[in-house]
Amino acid sequence: MDTNCDLIKTIEDDQEVPNFSEDSDVEDDFQPRKQKKKENKDFDNNFQFVNDISDYNKDTWNDLNKYIKRKAKTKLDDKIKRIKRGSEFKIQNEIDNESNIDLSEIKKEDDELSLSEDELRKDIFKTKEKKSKKKVVVKENDEETINFEEYSNIETHATFYQMNLSRPLLKAITAMNFVHPTPIQAATIPVALMGRDICGCAATGTGKTAAYMLPTLERLLYRPLDGPSISRVLVLVPTRELGVQVYQVTKQLSQFTTIEVGLSVGGLDVKVQEAVLRKNPDIVIATPGRLIDHLRNTPSFSLDSIEVLILDEADRMLDEYFAEQMKYIVKQCSRSRQTILFSATMTEEVKDLAAVSLDKPVKVFVDSNQDVAFNLRQEFIRIRKEREGDREAILAALICRTFHDHVMVFVQTKKQAHRLHILLGLLGIKVGELHGNLTQPQRLENLTKFKNEEIDILLATDVAARGLDISGVKTVINFVMPVTMQHYIHRVGRTARAGRVGVSVSLAGEQERSLVKEIIKNAKNPVKNRIILPDIIDKYSKKLQSLETDVNKILEEERNERELAKIENQANRAEKLLKNESNKGTQRTWFQTQKERKEEKEKLSLTEKQNTNKGQKQNKEPSNIIEEKKKRSKEPKQETAEDRAKKELEKIAAYQARLAKRKNKQNKIRTVVENDKFSSNRKASLKRPKSSFAADLTNTSKKAVKKMRYEANVKKNQSKRKSAKSLNIGKKDSRSNFKRR
Numbered sequence: 001m002d003t004n005c006d007l008i009k010t011i012e013d014d015q016e017v018p019n020f021s022e023d024s025d026v027e028d029d030f031q032p033r034k035q036k037k038k039e040n041k042d043f044d045n046n047f048q049f050v051n052d053i054s055d056y057n058k059d060t061w062n063d064l065n066k067y068i069k070r071k072a073k074t075k076l077d078d079k080i081k082r083i084k085r086g087s088e089f090k091i092q093n094e095i096d097n098e099s100n101i102d103l104s105e106i107k108k109e110d111d112e113l114s115l116s117e118d119e120l121r122k123d124i125f126k127t128k129e130k131k132s133k134k135k136v137v138v139k140e141n142d143e144e145t146i147n148f149e150e151y152s153n154i155e156t157h158a159t160f161y162q163m164n165l166s167r168p169l170l171k172a173i174t175a176m177n178f179v180h181p182t183p184i185q186a187a188t189i190p191v192a193l194m195g196r197d198i199c200g201c202a203a204t205g206t207g208k209t210a211a212y213m214l215p216t217l218e219r220l221l222y223r224p225l226d227g228p229s230i231s232r233v234l235v236l237v238p239t240r241e242l243g244v245q246v247y248q249v250t251k252q253l254s255q256f257t258t259i260e261v262g263l264s265v266g267g268l269d270v271k272v273q274e275a276v277l278r279k280n281p282d283i284v285i286a287t288p289g290r291l292i293d294h295l296r297n298t299p300s301f302s303l304d305s306i307e308v309l310i311l312d313e314a315d316r317m318l319d320e321y322f323a324e325q326m327k328y329i330v331k332q333c334s335r336s337r338q339t340i341l342f343s344a345t346m347t348e349e350v351k352d353l354a355a356v357s358l359d360k361p362v363k364v365f366v367d368s369n370q371d372v373a374f375n376l377r378q379e380f381i382r383i384r385k386e387r388e389g390d391r392e393a394i395l396a397a398l399i400c401r402t403f404h405d406h407v408m409v410f411v412q413t414k415k416q417a418h419r420l421h422i423l424l425g426l427l428g429i430k431v432g433e434l435h436g437n438l439t440q441p442q443r444l445e446n447l448t449k450f451k452n453e454e455i456d457i458l459l460a461t462d463v464a465a466r467g468l469d470i471s472g473v474k475t476v477i478n479f480v481m482p483v484t485m486q487h488y489i490h491r492v493g494r495t496a497r498a499g500r501v502g503v504s505v506s507l508a509g510e511q512e513r514s515l516v517k518e519i520i521k522n523a524k525n526p527v528k529n530r531i532i533l534p535d536i537i538d539k540y541s542k543k544l545q546s547l548e549t550d551v552n553k554i555l556e557e558e559r560n561e562r563e564l565a566k567i568e569n570q571a572n573r574a575e576k577l578l579k580n581e582s583n584k585g586t587q588r589t590w591f592q593t594q595k596e597r598k599e600e601k602e603k604l605s606l607t608e609k610q611n612t613n614k615g616q617k618q619n620k621e622p623s624n625i626i627e628e629k630k631k632r633s634k635e636p637k638q639e640t641a642e643d644r645a646k647k648e649l650e651k652i653a654a655y656q657a658r659l660a661k662r663k664n665k666q667n668k669i670r671t672v673v674e675n676d677k678f679s680s681n682r683k684a685s686l687k688r689p690k691s692s693f694a695a696d697l698t699n700t701s702k703k704a705v706k707k708m709r710y711e712a713n714v715k716k717n718q719s720k721r722k723s724a725k726s727l728n729i730g731k732k733d734s735r736s737n738f739k740r741r
Contacts, residue, residue, distance in 0.1 A: 063251070064244065067268040068441050079557060080425040083550045123402070124531040128380075128520055163189055166221050168256040169214060176252055182207040182498075184366045189215050197339045197358040202366040204344045204490060205373070205469065205497030209249050212310050212340050217250075219308070220259050220282050230305040231262075233283040234333065236326075238316040240265040240287060240440060241447060242467040246312065247285045259283065266290045267440020277301045288317070288325040295332060297588045303332040313467055314343040324600060328591050344466070344493070345486050371522060372489055373496035376504060379528045380516055383509045388649075389641035391507055392423065393541035395479060397532055398505060399429060400540075405456040406474040410465065410491050412648045416479070417459045419644070422554050424457060426547050434460040465490045469497065476504045480648045481512035483655045488519065505530065511649055541641075 160173050160181055181189070184202035192198055192215035202208055216233055223232065235250075237243045243265040250261050262281035264273050266289055277284065277298055284291075294301055309330075311317050317326060339358050346365070372378065381394060399407065411417045414435040424431045432446035432455040449455040451470055458464070465487065473495045482488045488506075495502030508516045520527050592600070 064248075064263075064444070067263060067272050068444070069269040069272065070439070070441055075561075076421065076554070076558075077425065079554050080422065083553065084426065084428075087550070123533075125379075126529040126531065128527045128529055164193070165189075165214065165218055168221070169217055169253065171256045172253050173214075175255070178210070182211075184208055184364070185211040185214070187364045187366055188212065191362050191364065192216070192338075192340065193218060195219075195338055197361040198341065198364055199358060199361045200340070200342045200364040200366075201346045202342075202344070202364075203371075203373070204467070204493035206366070207498070208312070208342050208344075209246055209469075210253065212312075212342055213246075213250055213253055216283070216308055216310070217254055217257065217259060221257060223282070225258075231277075231280045231282065231284050231301075231303070232305065233308040233310070234291075234303060234306050235283065235285045235310045235312060236291070236317060236329070237265075237285065237287060237312045237467070238322070239463055239466065240267055241434075241443065241464065242313065243285050243287055244444065245468060250283060250285065254283075261285065264290050264294055265440075267443070274298045288322050288329060292325055292328060292591055293588065295329075296591060303329070304334055306333045306337055308338045308340065309333055310340045310342070312342050314341040315345050316343075316466060324592065344490065371524060372492055372504075373502070374524060375499065375501045376492060376496040376525075377502070377528065378492070378519065378523060378525070379503065379505045379530045381505065381507050381530050381532065383507055385510045388509055388645040390537055390541060391479060391645050392420070392544055392641055393537050394507060394532060395420070395477065396424065396427060396540045396544060397536055398477060399424065399457060400427065401536075403475045403477070403503075403505070405453070406472050407457045407477060408464070408470075408473055408475070408494050409457060409459045409477045409479055410482070411459060411461060411479045412651055414461060416644060416648060417461060419551065419555075420459050420479070422551050423544060423547060424459075426550055427543075430454070430456045432458050434458060434464050436461065436463060462487065462491075464494070468494065470494065471497075473497075474502060476502070478504070478506035480645075480652065481506055481508050481515050483652055485515065485518055485522070488515065509645075509649065511653070 159179060161170060163181070165173075182202075184200065184206050188198060188200055188211040192212065198212075200208070200211070202211075220232060235246060237246055243263065247261060247263045254261060260279070260281040261283045262273075262276045262279075262285070264277065264284060264286035266287055270293075273290070273294065277294055278300055280301070286294075295303070316322075339361075341358070383390065383394070395409065399409075409420070411420065414437045417433045417435050418437070421431050421433045432449055434443055434446050438446070446455065446458065447468075447470075450458045451472075453472075462482070465482075476492050476495050478488075478491060482491055492502075492504040495504065506516075590597070
């Protein structure tokens, strides 16, 4: 007993016992009890004050990154740097190996573009004015497609605060530093707030986006928050970049509201767009092709509940490239809606659409955009017929000597834009390109770099010619003159925007003289003729010829990389097909069949006839010669500068021929004047008009308009008529029976 008692220990009065319950890690890990959260009430040590408000507000609204999953891969600039370093290293080796060579001679060879102070001062200018100052009388059609209600009471609002807009919008306007509304904004916002359909036309760079978006946001602020989430506004734009720009402006204007905005344009991540559209945002900004893709393949997304339909750059949206797509989209939209058409230039197609799809529209024409901006200095460089190959040298001379930054250069083809990127990059200029051959992340990256002044020169096709608002563009250079006067107005409209000053320089050959004459005739200010000295052009052409081997080397590398990427893509597709053999039903569908798409492409192709003629000639030749020619065509050809310039001009000539052919077509009856005298013979004389837009939309008959806008009401009216007829027949039968009796 004594031994057992010795084993048991008791705690004495003065003994200290450690508390194991609080410090035990085992209990903290395994015991299911609530742990108190430690609140750090101290000041954050990593906090830093910002120097400027612009830094604080930088990119707070721009959430485009969620739409971009793949990073932009651009290796061209790295290749240019590598070749430049290689050439410098070669010169250094030559100096080290041959010590007898005079260093001054090497410097002269390296600096072939070093010009004297007299040559660098100024080019020669000659002022061209109109020869005949005759008043041009513009004849308007007496018979319009629809009777527009002219909005003449344009009140010159001093500020936006006098327009009865809500506080969140006024707060956003103040944050964006908008004070005085532009004429198109002052004219459009009060009318749009009344819910009227609008057909608006104003020059480029006058704030059309805010003009239609502010009243739309004001309308959405009064939406029922507890109701079902439905998409209420659809904004259709022709290009991806313009869609992104409208999205960014809308996010800025709605930054102090609960309005949700969705973006649906090509080139960005489809799955992210599907997730956004499933939530049914209040505003959807889309390009036609991607929108149709979502309508066909994204469940729970439709356009039945659209209350406002906005067509930005309507003249571009209604040309033959978007005809079938627009027909399909407008049919999906709700019939009882507010429709707003905005365009920088007004065409017959826009008038046709306004006649049918707008209900008692208000015509807001601030400026029909037939002239360039008043504060634009227009310059032309004449190129002789035998000197077409000097275009690249002239462009290099302009950029290296005169226009160093904030310059947009417009070219006709994607291939030429890429070549100029390499050439100017090798000359040590910060260049970027923007055209259809780039992926959408690459296009957006180049655009943001140009806006942030990381790139001095932006080479672009007509993708960037419409609607893009890039602040600070000083100069626009036309490497080749555009197709029509309207294209020219849109191109040079990238500068001299919102009251700023700008310069446009156009390289004009003999084939482009007619367009130059038209521009000089319509110019309000005198046009300048810039003359670059032949010695300077020769120096630059020699420098570009010396860079030709480096250009070909880069192009060859890119060609090999594309072939490897093509093989990898084919292998990846084969793997995906093998994995998804069971899931064949998940393929994305389109509203046209493959045959219909092929026929549409053939109609729109410029070189269709040329290819068919070549095919007929080749059939006459033996098979061996045909195979040899095919092999030669695959091999890269050594093109001269003149050949490249000819290709650019040929494409323009083909497009102009197609436009001329379309104009020469006999027009069918477009307008119908409805008078009471001829109301009895209306059915006999009424014919279905046809335009470049879809036939269903341009049918201006009374029946078609009812079908487009009041289909649901028509059905009700038909049922009422049937019931009324049955009552009338019943009355007649009762009367006849009464008479017989």
